[in-house]
Amino acid sequence: NGYQKGRCFYCFRDILIARGPESNVDVDHFFPLALNQFPEFVQMNLNGVWNLVLACEDCNRGVGGKFMRVPTTRYLERLHCRNQFYIESHHPLRETLMNQTGQLELHRRDFLQRVHKEATARLLHHWKPAHEQAPVF
Numbered sequence: 001n002g003y004q005k006g007r008c009f010y011c012f013r014d015i016l017i018a019r020g021p022e023s024n025v026d027v028d029h030f031f032p033l034a035l036n037q038f039p040e041f042v043q044m045n046l047n048g049v050w051n052l053v054l055a056c057e058d059c060n061r062g063v064g065g066k067f068m069r070v071p072t073t074r075y076l077e078r079l080h081c082r083n084q085f086y087i088e089s090h091h092p093l094r095e096t097l098m099n100q101t102g103q104l105e106l107h108r109r110d111f112l113q114r115v116h117k118e119a120t121a122r123l124l125h126h127w128k129p130a131h132e133q134a135p136v137f
Contacts (some may be wrong), residue, residue, distance in 0.1 A: 005136050009053035012133040028055040031119050032068040038122050048100045049093050059129050069127035070119045080112050
């Protein structure tokens with residue numbers, strides 16, 4: 001949540017992580033878990049931190065939400081930047097991210113682009129939020 005500055009990964013709406021009904025945040029799989037039905041994704045850890053972001057309920061599962069669609073390439077770049085932030089800051093997740101996506105920045109970028117291309121080929125539909133506030137990260 002710190003990297004996302006208390007905002008939804010996609011639309012930058014304020015999110016609140018709390019127990020109970022006041023919470024309005026979901027942990028979203030950037031690349032949907034539905035991809036596990038395809039052979040090239042079976043061995044890929046889609047539950048890995050490299051693929052998880054915090055999203056508001058509307059973006060994740062609201063009317064017009066992402067559901068099982070693949071975010072547009074604009075959000076792919078944001079995911080890469082988020083992962084790079086953790087790696088460059090020597091966050092405790094650094095090694096995990098590098099092991100899951102590649103040891104070098106170029107390899108990590110290529111990995112995400114390759115997954116995005118394959119995911120789009122399988123699920124066919126891109127997604128972006130209907131409304132987006134000014135970027136904060």
